[in-house]
Amino acid sequence: MTATAKPVEDLPIENENDILIPAAFRDVIGYHLRVAQEASFQAFNATLEKTDLKPGWYSILTILSEYEGLTPSELSRVCGRDRSTLTSTLKGLSIRGLIERRENPDDQRSYSVRLTDEGRNMYARLHAFAEEHDRRLDSIVGEDKDALIAILARIVGALGKG
Structure with a gap:
């Protein structure tokens, strides 16, 4: 422990969720975005725990x-x-038979990715879990949902890679 570090038992308990948030991060948007994303992913993963499904597949299968x-x-x-x-x-989705690669006839170095029938079935299963998870998030965010989505879109628009 450094000279400025505080023992855990000396941390103020304002909000149970704030116990281990360093003072330097309490007002840092990026930190809270990351922690909220991780909490959401962990809750979604807990829903899938007894299945062979992986949360990270959902966005890719949905887009495809x-x-x-x-x-x-x-x-x-x-x-x-x-x-x-x-x-x-x-690569993992391909090995699993959920997607297939198709070479571009005009450029042998390029390929596209498509869902297989098995991939469509997996997407349908994941979508059912994701809808339930999203209902949970909706109940947490409540009437602030449109504002939150607008703010997040503004962040992506300003900082995202184009």
């Missing part, structure tokens, strides 16, 4: 159910994930 034939680069932009981390997920 609406936009068939995206390249990995396009998919990366739409789902907001780095291309390098997306590649391993796509």
Whole structure:
């Protein structure tokens, strides 16, 4: 422990959720976005615990159910994930038989990704869990939902990669 660090038992208990939030982060939007995202992912994952489903698959399968034939680069932009981390997920989905790669006839280095029938079935299963999870989030956010979504969209618009 450094000279300025406080023992855990000396932390003020204003709000039970704030106990371990360092003072430097209490007003930091990015920190709260990340913690909220993690809490949401953990709750969604708990719902899927007894299944063979993975929460990270949902966004990819959803996007591919609406936009068939995206390249990995396009998919990366739409789902907001780095291309390098997306590649391993796509490989796992392909091994699982949930997606298929199709070479671009005009460019052998390029390919697109599509859902298989099994992928569509998996998407339907995940969608049912996601709808329930979203109802939970709606009840937490309440009438502030439209404002929250607008603020988050503003952040993405200002900071997101285009």
